[in-house]
Amino acid sequence: MDEKKIDHIIEEIRIALQSGNLKEAINALVRLHPADRAEAFSDLDNKDQAALLPGMDIPVAADLLEELEDEQAADVAISLPTELLADVLDEMEPDEAADVLGDIPPARAAEALAEMEDAKEVIPLLSYPDETAGGLMTTSYVAIQPSFSAAQAIGILRQIGTAVETPYYLYVVDDVNYLIGIVGMRKLIIAQPEDLVQSFMDTDVIAANAIEDQEMVARLMSRYDLTVMPVIDDNGYLQGVITHDDLVDVIEEEATEDIYRLANISDSDLSIHSPVGISVRRRLPWLFLNSITALFAAWVISNFENLFQQVALLAVFQSVVAGIGGNAATQSLAMIVRAYALGEIPGRVTLKPLYRQVAIGIIQGLAVGLVVGFGVYLWKGNVYLGLIISLALAANILIAAVVGTLIPLGLRALNQDPALASSVLVTAITDSVGFAIFLGLATLFLSRLT
């Protein structure tokens, strides 16, 4: 992640391409670590990218496609002639090749598959949705039989060399590929050469079903500190293996999804590098939804419209109550959403977190209500105004705690993502309720305010 070196190489590539020296440009790129090549490549404009690719060695192009963001990898893949694309896909890890094939137009994918030599490794991976264990797994693993000796197993590893992505564990299956155990390389090395695999394999295997959601898979791998996780079908037959780099990707993707949803952005693939058009399409609908809820809150206020002619001060302070309430609700909301993401709340429906959030809401409501109410009294000299603000704040912050907790819990009980739309809903409720309480109290005490 040496930014200066990467910048320097990008410059070198541009200069080499300008003078038509394709080979030198590729050599410059290859001097970088494969993970850094993707960054340098992404920084080039489309013309330069298109010039570079066909000149690369197949393994280099395959590495590059594996490291690029999904969207960009698909763009690059589409730009390649089918035959070259098939060769590159053959060279890629099966799970990465399947991801690319899933992201390009189906007709192109079918053409490429027809040209591929290792299509049979990739095709089973295409049938699972991206966000499931099956969509994450690779078929590049080493399976052995329980009756093998340690020496035989080591012999198989020697044969395979470095061609397989997940070399630190061997999977033990029976004749029909039913998963019965796992052997770590450490045990293989420690074992006597003539020891049978079944005598030292680990049979207490934690495996994921292929249709399991990736978030659940990540939670299991993280909870049990697994570097790899075998994937089985409903019958227990071994389908593939999920590796730790996929785990890291899933955890980061799920965190992005939660942060974005709390900020009212609906697509975790969006980044600051996404085109403006796509960004607007993913963000604008939420602003419109927020507009509707804001107009609803305005309608609540409009019921008290003639108050403002009598006490214009109320227009000054109404937003204080609503705004602080929204802030308090967001605190509870973020804690519940994060607790679900980290598996700190059990899967079943529960109201347990509510009690503590309510207690926090009562304390925070009283504290903020007292201080802000007293501040407003000092500022405007009207004790009733201060009192109304105190009461409204205390009530709204308590309601905020309840709403900020119940909405994500409720979404989860409905089998929805607790982060989805909860921010808009929470703000809508704390705003409307905040305005109603404050202006309602003002109506009651109207004679004391004028």
Add this chain to the structure above:
Amino acid sequence: MDEKKIDHIIEEIRIALQSGNLKEAINALVRLHPADRAEAFSDLDNKDQAALLPGMDIPVAADLLEELEDEQAADVAISLPTELLADVLDEMEPDEAADVLGDIPPARAAEALAEMEDAKEVIPLLSYPDETAGGLMTTSYVAIQPSFSAAQAIGILRQIGTAVETPYYLYVVDDVNYLIGIVGMRKLIIAQPEDLVQSFMDTDVIAANAIEDQEMVARLMSRYDLTVMPVIDDNGYLQGVITHDDLVDVIEEEATEDIYRLANISDSDLSIHSPVGISVRRRLPWLFLNSITALFAAWVISNFENLFQQVALLAVFQSVVAGIGGNAATQSLAMIVRAYALGEIPGRVTLKPLYRQVAIGIIQGLAVGLVVGFGVYLWKGNVYLGLIISLALAANILIAAVVGTLIPLGLRALNQDPALASSVLVTAITDSVGFAIFLGLATLFLSRLT
């Protein structure tokens, strides 16, 4: 993560303890996977926890302490007699033992260290702050010399057996412990027994300096798909090793930190299970800060106070403009914060992301301004009111995009966390500016509104 099984075991433990059968209670706990024991143990009340611990075998207690949350592990450690605590710490991974020692009162830690047999493995780890590479690493790794043969290296592994946490890589160092290479077990198995380590070791090693921030370490490990990362001091001497389970923990912790900071919670250790008192202490200061900014926004409105007596409708719609602006700003803010967390923005100071966010802001501002302004015109029948809202929304959403982008970029340029306090700042500005633009425009067009 079989919740029903865990619940069932908890019940069993409670019943066994009630009838005074300590051994049976411990046996029930041990039937769970070590990672699940922590969950079951946490669910017991303090009295039951205190009863169980001293009766456990040392290795079981060590496993349990490793799996508990930091705070709870410290509580448990404090409750143990010093001699027992020392034995348990000796049995734990050195990095986990160091974490516990760092979380209990220094006097207790010193006593325990004095009683420990393996204190010398743990002491070097105590000198690094928790959130650095040195704070994450373990000293439990296998180092070999470049002149060893493959057979010798395998012999060493056989001797060590399963006692070491990071067995899939061996670290190659010279006489003074200077790190010169890495050997994966796969290469060791493939090598001929008489091959020298220096002939097949990997010398292109990515290592972290012990004082490097954990977030940077996680980014490097994730970028280069590393399962382990050696940690060196300024001179390149090997200090320890960071394992992939620590990587996962760091990524989750950093994501929690960002989500919490965006939601105005200042402590990523806080969870829904934290005591109410601690929760309030970590959340309330932010509500007070938000109160100050809300009162500032109220002061902005108070400058237009006499407007409301003439056109009470303005009080109805002022929050619409401010609220939608805040929402748009949060979208940009979340994208920039996430881009930094994922390493998508280079470390150096840059304004590059601003242009795209501004373009998005202009489009969103025009779209929302037109639609909402037209909606208000239809609702209230006043074309000037609709026009003012359109203009104010377009301007505030554009400003929101600028503010939501510049605040995190600016915080980063000042070497601060881009997520820290940015939510409060962004809301404060979009609120105040939103009110000022809307009410300012209303003043200009006052004759058309009455």
